Amino acid sequence: MACKLLRCFYNNFNSRIYNYVYISCRNGHHMRGNPPELARNLEQRLAELRYKDPTIYYRVDIGLPPVQKYRSKEVKERLAITKANRKNLELEKKSRNQELLIDLEEVKRDWVKTSGPYQIKEVADHYGVFNDLFGDAYFAPQVYIDVSYNVSEDFQMPVHYGNIIKPYRAKDKPEVIYDADENTLWTLILTNPDGHLTDTMSEYVHWFIGNIPENKIENGETLVDYLQPFPARGTGLHRHIFILYKQEKKIDYSAYHRTSPCYNLSERTFKTLDFYRKYQDVITPAGLVFFQSDWDKSLTDFYHHTLNMEEPVFEYDFPKPYIRPQEWFPRRKPFNIYMDKYRDPKQINKEFLVRKLKNVHPFKPPPKQLPYPNAVRMGDHIPSWLKLEIEKSRLKWGRVNDIE
Amino acid sequence: MLKQRYLFEIIRRFSRAIQIKNNEINPIFTNRNPRNLEYLRIAYKPDGYYIDKPGRCYWHKLQLIQTDRHVTACLFHYENGQVLKASTKEWAIKKQLYKTTDTSAYINLARVFAQRCIESGLVEFFTDLKPTNEQGKVSLFLKTLRENGLKLTEPDQYTTVYPWTRERSEKPWEIND
Numbered sequence: 001m002a003c004k005l006l007r008c009f010y011n012n013f014n015s016r017i018y019n020y021v022y023i024s025c026r027n028g029h030h031m032r033g034n035p036p037e038l039a040r041n042l043e044q045r046l047a048e049l050r051y052k053d054p055t056i057y058y059r060v061d062i063g064l065p066p067v068q069k070y071r072s073k074e075v076k077e078r079l080a081i082t083k084a085n086r087k088n089l090e091l092e093k094k095s096r097n098q099e100l101l102i103d104l105e106e107v108k109r110d111w112v113k114t115s116g117p118y119q120i121k122e123v124a125d126h127y128g129v130f131n132d133l134f135g136d137a138y139f140a141p142q143v144y145i146d147v148s149y150n151v152s153e154d155f156q157m158p159v160h161y162g163n164i165i166k167p168y169r170a171k172d173k174p175e176v177i178y179d180a181d182e183n184t185l186w187t188l189i190l191t192n193p194d195g196h197l198t199d200t201m202s203e204y205v206h207w208f209i210g211n212i213p214e215n216k217i218e219n220g221e222t223l224v225d226y227l228q229p230f231p232a233r234g235t236g237l238h239r240h241i242f243i244l245y246k247q248e249k250k251i252d253y254s255a256y257h258r259t260s261p262c263y264n265l266s267e268r269t270f271k272t273l274d275f276y277r278k279y280q281d282v283i284t285p286a287g288l289v290f291f292q293s294d295w296d297k298s299l300t301d302f303y304h305h306t307l308n309m310e311e312p313v314f315e316y317d318f319p320k321p322y323i324r325p326q327e328w329f330p331r332r333k334p335f336n337i338y339m340d341k342y343r344d345p346k347q348i349n350k351e352f353l354v355r356k357l358k359n360v361h362p363f364k365p366p367p368k369q370l371p372y373p374n375a376v377r378m379g380d381h382i383p384s385w386l387k388l389e390i391e392k393s394r395l396k397w398g399r400v401n402d403i404e
Numbered sequence: 405m406l407k408q409r410y411l412f413e414i415i416r417r418f419s420r421a422i423q424i425k426n427n428e429i430n431p432i433f434t435n436r437n438p439r440n441l442e443y444l445r446i447a448y449k450p451d452g453y454y455i456d457k458p459g460r461c462y463w464h465k466l467q468l469i470q471t472d473r474h475v476t477a478c479l480f481h482y483e484n485g486q487v488l489k490a491s492t493k494e495w496a497i498k499k500q501l502y503k504t505t506d507t508s509a510y511i512n513l514a515r516v517f518a519q520r521c522i523e524s525g526l527v528e529f530f531t532d533l534k535p536t537n538e539q540g541k542v543s544l545f546l547k548t549l550r551e552n553g554l555k556l557t558e559p560d561q562y563t564t565v566y567p568w569t570r571e572r573s574e575k576p577w578e579i580n581d
Contacts, residue, residue: 042452078495085502095502095509098544102500102512104519110496119489123524126487128438160523162439193436197426200434235433236440236577265426292437292525309426314433316446316577318564337568345567397570 059130062276063139064246064286066117112144123161124288129241132193133203133272134285141288145244146177159242159291165229168298170240170291173207173226176217178244178287185247186212187283188220191270194238195231197312198266205270206240210253223256224268229293230302234314237292243272244287251282263307336385340399352393353403439525445562445576450482462530462558466549468542474504477517477545479529488524490517510541511548518552528555 033039040048085091094100111119117140124130130138147159151169159165159174176188190207206227212220231238256275258267276283303311326342340348360366370376373394378387393400441447442463453460462482469476476491490497490513492504497516501509521527535543550556565572 078499081499085500088502091502095506098507098511100502100508100512101515102497104515106500107496107516108519110499111494114495119520122489123487126439126481126484128436132436162525163523164525194440197429197433199430200436232433234577235435236444237437238435239437263426266428292439307426312429312433316444317432321564321566340568348567399567401572402567 058136060137061139062134062137062280062285064142064284066140066142116144117141120161120288124290127162127239127290129239129288129290133191133241133243134276135273137276139285139288141244141286143178143180143244143246143286145242145287145289147174147242147289149174159289161288161290162239163291164237165291165293166296167229167231167293167302168296170293171228176215176242178215180215182214184214185250186215186220186286187245187247187251187253188212188217188242189245189272189275190226190240190242191272192229192231192238192240193272195229195235196269197232199269201271203270203272204265204268206268208253208256208270210256211247211250221253222260223253224258224262225260227262227268228302230299230307231293231295232312232314233295233299234316235295237294239290239292241290242288243285245283246286248282248284251279265307334385336389345402348399349402352400355393356403445559447561449561451561458532464526464529464558466529466531466533466556468533468545470505472505475510475513477513479521479526488517488520488526490520507541507544510545514545514548515552518549518554521554522552527553528558530558531556 091100108116121138121140125138149157149159149165149170150172151157156175157165157169180186188207188209189205191203191205193203195204196202204227205224206229208224209217209220209222229238229240262268276285300311303309323341330338374391376394378390382390392398396404447463449463450460460482464487465480465482467478467480469478474492476489476493478486479488481487492498492501492509492513497513498504501512503509521529531546533542533546535546537543546556559576562573562576
């Protein structure tokens with residue numbers, strides 16, 4: 001009974017309060033979307049968005065078939081080696097004392113013969129090599145090519161599958177070694193799909209040798225001579241891709257021939273996809289290595305004196321910030337900061353520069369930077385917004401940095 | 405003499421400039437290399453997933469899969485999945501080992517994996533492996549990776565600088581060695 005009375009009193013009191021005072025209260029909980037046990041998470045939703053129908057989007061293997069091996073014979077050999085290892089006391093001692101260091105070169109030699117081609121294919125896919133060169137085709141490089149630049153007499157820079165080589169180290173043409181059977185013909189092409197200065201979807205061919213008998217590069221027809229990598233400043237890493245094609249017969253490449261020192265970049269325009277489409281019945285991609293290269297100081301001279309052009313410099317174009325449409329009566333906004341957003345940035349920078357140049361003497365050295373610049377008295381009767389602006393420019397915060 | 409050389413230089417350039425027109429450049433340049441923006445640190449890093457236990461804020465991540473018989477080290481990309489792999493299951497590595505799960509196997513696996521990472525130009529990646537035992541297999545594995553020239557941390561994404569941003573951070577693509 002007492003409880004009922006109390007509740008009645010409480011309700012009355014509450015309604016009385018609500019009549020006079022506004023108290024924010026949350027009536028009930030609104031759930032947006034499905035409950036968590038039914039709703040898909042971001043990963044699932046993205047997977048649904050990015051789903052591609054495999055009957056329409058599929059890729060074709062255009063590479064050489066893998067070398068046939070006799071599995072039972074191989075297993076027998078391997079078993080014998082592992083058994084011998086387990087009985088090898090010296091190996092066991094080394095292994096238990098953590099002194100066993102395996103021969104990395106031998107590992108690489110075996111890797112190239114076993115899972116190497118497929119792993120190189122995966123890395124090349126990660127670097128978008130097949131997507132940009134061949135579209136919907138791929139291949140596992142069954143022929144291993146050893147490409148290395150001779151930087152100095154005792155130092156060689158090998159090309160693997162994505163390592164970075166600076167342009168000054170790749171000035172001269174590299175040494176190319178691969179295993180080839182007798183009476184075979186090969187084509188070697190070095191292209192850069194990232195560096196084209198006029199057409200993004202094209203490549204520059206840096207080196208093109210056709211009809212190479214076996215692995216004698218020197219005896220092949222040099223159709224386009226070697227040009228060092230020249231990635232433009234500010235554009236980051238460019239892929240430079242060596243592709244070795246196996247030819248079925250001798251091919252007439254006269255359409256691709258360029259006169260020997262070819263420094264005209266438009267003549268070096270090349271599209272691997274068009275080239276492959278033209279000769280797909282007679283060539284098969286067999287080997288693949290690539291390196292990445294970005295701008296260095298030596299290239300300024302190369303652009304000016306060898307390519308005879310101005311050096312292109314690029315800057316990354318960041319997305320513009322969203323600034324909402326200007327209002328007639330913006331509420332609760334500091335007027336100076338609000339107005340600055342809609343003014344011409346060049347005008348703002350000019351004002352900062354003029355203010356800075358007022359205190360610059362043409363012949364005297366600039367005054368020393370104070371350890372506590374804001375400890376200096378500003379003067380009387382300065383409005384607070386201007387004080388803040390002065391404090392910010394003394395500390396070199398915000399827009400002052402654009403003219404420094 | 406100097407003047408003559410200068411004149412000669414001008415003539416040479418002029419005569420070449422007539423033949424070669426390399427100066428036509430598209431003002432908008434697009435680099436198609438999908439790894440380029442990650443190298444310049446501008447690329448998007450999958451932020452979010454804060455309440456997920458391992459976290460997903462990385463471009464590349466090291467994963468170590470340990471089973472009773474074998475160890476596998478993988479490099480994962482947040483979009484492309486597995487990129488690089490080195491495993492004691494591979495004949496090339498197994499051939500020279502005494503046992504495929506002992507400490508020596510871990511150390512040698514790290515050496516091979518580091519070599520493959522360097523050869524493919526992926527030297528910086530994220531890892532959430534936190535070994536408890538300092539002399540254990542995993543910590544020796546990580547130590548060998550570090551000794552072989554890999555960096556087990558990834559740089560942060562470069563945040564866009566607006567005119568009103570307080571400080572101008574250094575642009576990663578302008579640092580040239």
